[in-house]
Amino acid sequence: MSVGSPHELSCPVPILDGVEVLLAHGGGGRLSHQLIERMFRPAFQNDALNQRHDGAVVGLDGHRLAFTTDSYVVHPLIFPGGDIGQLAVNGTVNDLAMCGAKPLWLSVGLILEEGLPMTTLQRIVGSMRQAAQAAGVEVVTGDTKVVDRGKGDGLFINTAGIGLVEPGVSIGPSQVQPGDGIILSGDLGRHGIAIMAVREGLAFESTIASDTAPLSPAVQALMEARCAIHCLRDLTRGGLSSALVEIAQAGGRSMAIEERLIPVDEEVRGACEVLGLDPLYVANEGRFVAFVAPQDASRAVEILRRHPVGRDAVLIGRVTDVPDAVVTMESVLGVPRLVEMLSGEQLPRIC
């Protein structure tokens, strides 16, 4: 084989329409979804991938393990309310929690750019340590690579995580049923606006801080109270809208939510107006939605409210038996509209 020549693939992988990778392929919206559905899922197809969830749940001799990974490329590395290190630990802890798993172990892969100040690395490693302690997980293995100046951007972090799913727990889009309550754990948009504000040098009256936080204690509390949780999803890239549409499509269920019930901080709302953003599409790092059986929905809200991350938890709508797996939202003016997945890239490198 000559170097760099195209070779024939004995297992062809479908190619997408575009000729080049765009920022939006990593944005968590429609193009990300396309890349996953048309290239990655056909290439690696297996039962775990087909769960279309935040992480895979795999069986091992009677036990069920959750396994998940995320890379973090947030810019800037340090922002109001946190840094890339915290984000990288909390994000993967949260993906495990969204599988209904108790997070146990993390791996950390660092890609450093030559010239990164050692003090920056030190601070970020310190944040990872604190975040891991707070979430009760151990960083048990790691790897460090360094790329030459101009071939990276300070620091990228990958974390992968393993958690344990307790017997009887079955959480995922396919479990969602008509009548399920849709619970939002708190207000929207803090992380995205915090990043956007620093990056664009916007001066708001007071600083909006990222909501980055481990969600596992709140989720564990729901499980211990035996609430019938059908699906969980944290609201990262693509925001609440993309999360709901993804679950609707993956589970084949429709949903109806009410805009007036969705909490958005006044400052965040103001910033969104200035920036021309819809808070429903802005990224969060410490918020999730829970789909809970009707009889347990209000109890679940009560339990969440006892936890700092769920202080503002609220029931925002219901799963319906409308066909076509659509998500509709009644606006504050009482007008229904279709909620769609984020198309294009709203805020690149938000996590």
Next chain:
Amino acid sequence: MSVGSPHELSCPVPILDGVEVLLAHGGGGRLSHQLIERMFRPAFQNDALNQRHDGAVVGLDGHRLAFTTDSYVVHPLIFPGGDIGQLAVNGTVNDLAMCGAKPLWLSVGLILEEGLPMTTLQRIVGSMRQAAQAAGVEVVTGDTKVVDRGKGDGLFINTAGIGLVEPGVSIGPSQVQPGDGIILSGDLGRHGIAIMAVREGLAFESTIASDTAPLSPAVQALMEARCAIHCLRDLTRGGLSSALVEIAQAGGRSMAIEERLIPVDEEVRGACEVLGLDPLYVANEGRFVAFVAPQDASRAVEILRRHPVGRDAVLIGRVTDVPDAVVTMESVLGVPRLVEMLSGEQLPRIC
């Protein structure tokens, strides 16, 4: 907290002497080792990390899981004998094999640079698929991020992997005993020279191809034959020398090897001479050393020789009871010399 201001760490992480990250911090040699020992291990200390092995072995209700991660930043993405996709699957499969584990599941985290040709991504995903099939592992979860042009280098891949360690298997530097045979699975330097040749535009008479390959089938064969394996290590960044010195130091044992017994292909040797490299420090991606109890050493060599990756397996020396955990090599001229860890960076971004 104001943005970007240094904050007090309640759990201080030690800082290293240098003020900036250098390429050599990712080279697998002395500076990598320093970063791990002085910053990462103190920050995240736990039993699994203290095994100082290629991956962590963690216990789960009577089972033992191996968990490992590696990021791949090789340049160029496609090289004689393989591409970054194959490398990313084989490398993590091999780290699991080196823990004595049967590799089961992989996660894949992609960091793409805006503008990467879709055809390149397609080829690399196809290679990952083939490599996963060949190694008998499933890619069960993944993540994709995109960074803006000029903030990455085409494509970086992180893979993390989970494997199962059979009962009774106990492999690691601390298990190494005086008298153990040191078996090298094949000839040295193919991967490093293949990359170097393309990158530097060197024209050798015929193309030297990377040795990238899954090592798990050969390792499984040793285990099934109940060879008393005490330690395994694949020879990636830093080459044979760094691997032996690391194990010697971690296990507190000395080793004596013979240079004349170490296979190096004639073309690779010639290229090393031209480039001023020592094959003992050049990276490999399909080679490992096994430390095997004296009574099983020659049987282990026989078993390895039945596998393509172990065709040239050979006993290159013994663990000794010399104090101070040193590695000595008798040169082809019969002169003993001390083998040291790679210091500085020989070949940046080799994997």
